[in-house]
Structures are given as structure tokens and as C-alpha cells.
Amino acid sequence: MHFLVGIVSTFVLAQGASAAFGLTSSSSRFIVDTDGGLVFEVNKSNGDITSLKYNGVEYQGTSKASGINSGLGTSTVTGETVNGYVKITVKSSALPVTQYYVAKPKDAMIYMATYHTAEVDPGELRWLARLKTSELPTGVHGNVGDTRGCTAIEGKDTFKCSNGQTRCKMYTSDRFIDDKVHCVSGSKASVCMVMPGVAYETSASGPFMRDINSQTGDSDQELYWYMNSGHVRTESWRFGLQGPYAMAFGATNYKPSDTLDTSFFSTLSIQGYVAASGRGTVSGTTSGVADGFETVVHFHNTNAQYWAKSTGGKYTSSQMKPGTYGVNLYKQEFLVANDTVTVTAGKTATKDIASKEPSLPVIWRIGEFDGQPFDLKNGDKIERMHPSDTRMGTWGGSFTVGSSKATDFPMALWSKEGGSATVKFTLTQEQVKGHVFRIGTTLSFKGGRPSVKVNSWTGTDPGAPTLIDSRGVTRGAYRGYGNVYTWTVPSSAFVVGSNTLTVGVYGSGDASWLSANYIVDALELQD
CATH class of the missing domain: 2.70.98.10 (Beta-galactosidase; Chain A, domain 5)
Structure with missing residues (x-):
């Protein structure tokens, strides 16, 4: 036993x-x-x-x-x-x-x-x-x-x-x-x-x-x-x-x-590892971003990148390698200010940063300039499905200022699919004057950029944006360089009463969904 x-x-x-x-x-x-x-x-x-x-x-x-x-x-x-x-x-x-x-x-x-x-x-x-x-x-x-x-x-x-x-x-x-x-x-x-x-x-x-x-x-x-x-x-x-x-x-x-x-x-002797003792931080305040928008501070140079969300107008970065960094301030994902800061090991640098986004009076605006397309038509689905998915709404369409919702305007336009989008709006006699039209985009493919026409007036081609050689909107991506385009529209382009803005695409391509396209952030007619 x-x-x-x-x-x-x-x-x-x-x-x-x-x-x-x-x-x-x-x-x-x-x-x-x-x-x-x-x-x-x-x-x-x-x-x-x-x-x-x-x-x-x-x-x-x-x-x-x-x-x-x-x-x-x-x-x-x-x-x-x-x-x-x-x-x-x-x-x-x-x-x-x-x-x-x-x-x-x-x-x-x-x-x-x-x-x-x-x-x-x-x-x-x-x-x-x-x-x-x-x-x-x-x-x-x-x-x-x-x-x-x-x-x-x-x-x-x-x-x-x-x-x-x-x-x-x-x-x-x-x-x-x-x-x-x-x-x-x-x-x-x-x-x-x-x-x-x-x-x-x-x-x-x-x-x-x-x-x-x-x-x-x-x-x-x-x-x-x-x-x-x-x-x-x-x-x-x-x-x-x-x-x-x-x-x-x-x-x-x-x-x-x-x-x-x-x-x-x-x-553990890990090559390239930098311990907390060899790092510094940045803290400060953010201001000028309207309530309801996420405020993000982004630090970047050729060697490293970091970010922090600002809460109650205050932020503190993660532990950063020493060096001089560019500092970007974002309203959601829309760039509204930039600056620089130098980080030293063992110390906390202070950097307060305020939005430089101008407050412009507008006659109408569709969507928010926040660097995201989610408030426009199909924007709530684009991260998780292809534009041809049967769960998507139609592309293109017509928007009437005063009665339509932001979700009636498409979040993307193609040179071969989806056609153009129109905005119908009325002007009084006092409003028939020169205006600036502004449209924000978040991502472009094959040189896609906006074409605009107000009644019989046609805006000039703004030129192709910096190329990102990668499929985007068809693979759920919406974020690129975030280009904003403006046109000065003469008073002769407008009429008292009903006006029509047509927004299309400059660019081409040999396949429908892979033709030139861009993703819309927001658009507005400034007063």
C-alpha cells in the first residue's frame, strides 16, 4: 500500500x-x-x-x-x-x-x-x-x-x-x-x-x-x-x-x-524599448471646439506619433520619446489648428492650443465640417459594407434646403456610379450677390474631386488632390488628407427665387465603383 x-x-x-x-x-x-x-x-x-x-x-x-x-x-x-x-x-x-x-x-x-x-x-x-x-x-x-x-x-x-x-x-x-x-x-x-x-x-x-x-x-x-x-x-x-x-x-x-x-x-533587453524614465509628457488646455464634438490632440514627427482626447478642455499625453513634435488639434476628425512642442525626458511640457476654424455666416449648410461622413446618406453603413451592398440606400439624389435632412445627401460621389447630387435653394433679392461655396471631403480615389455648377455657371476644376494609391470607400475607409475646396461664385450665377447647385466629380476610371470618387464631409453656401 x-x-x-x-x-x-x-x-x-x-x-x-x-x-x-x-x-x-x-x-x-x-x-x-x-x-x-x-x-x-x-x-x-x-x-x-x-x-x-x-x-x-x-x-x-x-x-x-x-x-x-x-x-x-x-x-x-x-x-x-x-x-x-x-x-x-x-x-x-x-x-x-x-x-x-x-x-x-x-x-x-x-x-x-x-x-x-x-x-x-x-x-x-x-x-x-x-x-x-x-x-x-x-x-x-x-x-x-x-x-x-x-x-x-x-x-x-x-x-x-x-x-x-x-x-x-x-x-x-x-x-x-x-x-x-x-x-x-x-x-x-x-x-x-x-x-x-x-x-x-x-x-x-x-x-x-x-x-x-x-x-x-x-x-x-x-x-x-x-x-x-x-x-x-x-x-x-x-x-x-x-x-x-x-x-x-x-x-x-x-x-x-x-x-x-x-x-x-x-x-528584458528589448532592442528599441524606451522605458518611462526616458520619456516625457505634454499637458495643456484646448479651446474653441464646439460642444458635442470630440476634441483630439495629435503629436507627430518622423520617429513617433501619439494622441490624446481632451476632456473638459484639458488633456495629458501618453509618455512620449524626447523630441520636437508637430501638434494637430481636431474637431472630431477635422483639422482646426496646428502648433509645435518639444518633449524632454522626465519632464512635462505645457501646450495650450485653440481652434483657428473661422466662424463663417452661411445661407445653408449640409452636414457638419467634422472630418467624418456619418451624418450624410449611407454614412452610417460605409465602414462595414461595400457601396453595392443591398442594405445601402441609393446613391446620388436631390436635396432641398429647408425641407431635406442631411441624410438625403450622399456621403460619396463617383464619376461612373451614383451620378451627381443637386441642392435646390431659394434666394431673396438681397441675397443675390457674390457668395463663396465650400465643400469638405475626407478621402479621394483616382484623383476624384468636386465639380460644381450653380444654375448655368460652372466652377473651375480645382485640380487633383494628392494621390493616395489605395482603394478606400469600397473597403470601408473614409479618412484621407481631408481636403476643403472653395469657389467664389459671382452674383450673376444666382437668381431671385429657386436656384440649383449640381455637385459632381472630376476624374475617371475604368470600373464603376473604382472610378474616380471622393467622400463628402460637408458643404455650405456662405453668406
Whole structure:
């Protein structure tokens, strides 16, 4: 009896030892047990993650591994325990990228950071976890990126289903300023990307940039964090350390905190990591943005970017690397002021910034100049579906000042689809004089810009805007450079009584929805 108890006790101890936190290895894999329910394996030759077991269930897909882009290729992969944490370093031989995987005891997360010194072909840098759709069938924002059973209608990424609804992985995106946690889920678990603190500091294109978060396919549920890409990008790449960020596992409907503490990275010798002691902050006041609009302060230079939302007219930035930064003030997403500030390590700089948007008297205005198209027709749907989706309203149309609503004017115009939009308005004798017509746009494709005609008068072509060589409105994007166009309309163009403004598109293209187009922010006739 005593001999049998000894055998059982030894077996139980062995089981406990196998579940303890730590790093082990085989001839081809590093195996990390977090002692928090998560065990993952890393290929020693290329740094791919080949197994992701949470509470005994395998979530890693079977066809392809998880990793940076589509894999870093041949790499030098090392594993070690540093100051109580497991650290795996993957230094690619083919790409200018070093990837770090870090595990913390009793924690069902893989903490990561990505260091890069140059742009990575084909122009994007992303974390991509290929997970099992059978275990995690629900993507970010539900089914908007679920392409199963649907047919490609544009490129290889935009699909239409038999019910006329459209799907695209870009429809899963959210603004960087809001996208701190996004998750895919199933009946047993959720798996989430967490981008806390200064995770976006080396990304590009500011607080309103959006990128792919997930895509649901027949076998794989793809979970992303896009660090840099060419998807409606308005800035050049930044280089250095991306992160820290994390992939977290939890129960169904689990959502980890977006204030995840990653300060322990300062003890791990991570290339490019700048600890809090080497950073400074900026605080101050904002003024001049009307109530009801979000106020955003954006800091940027060629090395880093940061942002903060102002509450009650006050803001404080996240911890920033030292340097001189441009400062943008936004009313929602409409630029209303800019300035500069210098950040010094260990200090808080003060920068008060006020809106410089002029207060102009107008005869009429459609929509709000806020850098967003959501208050116009179909604007409430454009982030999550293609313009041809059966749930969309018609495009083009007519607006009558005094009786129509903003939702009667289309949020986008095409040179080949949707036709033009007209605005009918009346003027008194006193109002028949010269006026300025102003139209704001948020994004353009193939040189699309407004054409305007008031009665028989035609405005001059304002010229093509700066090209963003990326599909936009058909992939759920609405944010570009935010151009505002004005025309001085002579008094001879107007008549007493009924007048008609026709708004169209300069530009061309060889496909209907991919012809020249632009997204409308707001338009007004100034008094």
C-alpha cells in the first residue's frame, strides 16, 4: 500500500511539474507554459508559432502558422528565462525584423514587440494569428469579415454573398485611437489583441488610421494587428520598436484591460524599448471646439506619433520619446489648428492650443465640417459594407434646403456610379450677390474631386488632390488628407427665387465603383 501511494504521489508531482511556468524545448520547438492555462510552441528555425493550447484546447490553425506577415523565413531563434520571464527572440535572416515573444507567470497572454529598421516588402507589417474557425467562429464586428460562401467582387478581398450583403476584412477595422482591444471568439474562449500604452507610436498615419483586425474563412479565423500598411496610408513608415502588444486568451466574452502593464519590458533587453524614465509628457488646455464634438490632440514627427482626447478642455499625453513634435488639434476628425512642442525626458511640457476654424455666416449648410461622413446618406453603413451592398440606400439624389435632412445627401460621389447630387435653394433679392461655396471631403480615389455648377455657371476644376494609391470607400475607409475646396461664385450665377447647385466629380476610371470618387464631409453656401 505504501509503495502504491508513493507511485501515485510521484505521478501527481510529475503532472504538476509539467504545468509549471517555464521554457522547455525539443529538437525543433521551444515550448512555453505560462502556468495560466496557455501553452504555446515556437519553431526554432523561423520563429513561427505552431501551437496555441488554452485550457487543453488547440486554437492554432492547421494549414499555416501564426507570425509576422506570412512568416519571417529563416531566422536565428533563441529562448531564455530573464528576471522571471520567458523571452524568445527571433531575428530574421531575410527581413529587417526582430520579433520578441515574452511570457509572464500565471498569465494567459503572449506579450510581443516587433523591431524593424526598414520597410518590409510588400509594404506592410502585421501580426497575424491563424486560428481555428471551428473553435473561434465570430470575428471582430461579427460577420462583416466572414467570407465563407461568398464570391469575390473586387480584388481578392471584397466579397458578395447570395443575400446581396458584402464582406471584407477591412470592414473589421477601427480607428487606432479607439482600437486598444479587439477579439475573436467561440463557445469556449476568446482570443484578443491588446495594444496598450504607446503600442502605436511607431505606426503611421495618426489617430484616425484604420486597418484590418480579422477575417473569417472556412478553416482559419485570422486575427490581426496591423502596425504599418499601405491601406489608405497618409504618412511614410516609421521605424523602430512596434509595441509592446499582446495576444490574450480568456473565456467567452472575455475582454482584457486596455491599460495592460508592460513596464517589465524594461528588464528584458528589448532592442528599441524606451522605458518611462526616458520619456516625457505634454499637458495643456484646448479651446474653441464646439460642444458635442470630440476634441483630439495629435503629436507627430518622423520617429513617433501619439494622441490624446481632451476632456473638459484639458488633456495629458501618453509618455512620449524626447523630441520636437508637430501638434494637430481636431474637431472630431477635422483639422482646426496646428502648433509645435518639444518633449524632454522626465519632464512635462505645457501646450495650450485653440481652434483657428473661422466662424463663417452661411445661407445653408449640409452636414457638419467634422472630418467624418456619418451624418450624410449611407454614412452610417460605409465602414462595414461595400457601396453595392443591398442594405445601402441609393446613391446620388436631390436635396432641398429647408425641407431635406442631411441624410438625403450622399456621403460619396463617383464619376461612373451614383451620378451627381443637386441642392435646390431659394434666394431673396438681397441675397443675390457674390457668395463663396465650400465643400469638405475626407478621402479621394483616382484623383476624384468636386465639380460644381450653380444654375448655368460652372466652377473651375480645382485640380487633383494628392494621390493616395489605395482603394478606400469600397473597403470601408473614409479618412484621407481631408481636403476643403472653395469657389467664389459671382452674383450673376444666382437668381431671385429657386436656384440649383449640381455637385459632381472630376476624374475617371475604368470600373464603376473604382472610378474616380471622393467622400463628402460637408458643404455650405456662405453668406
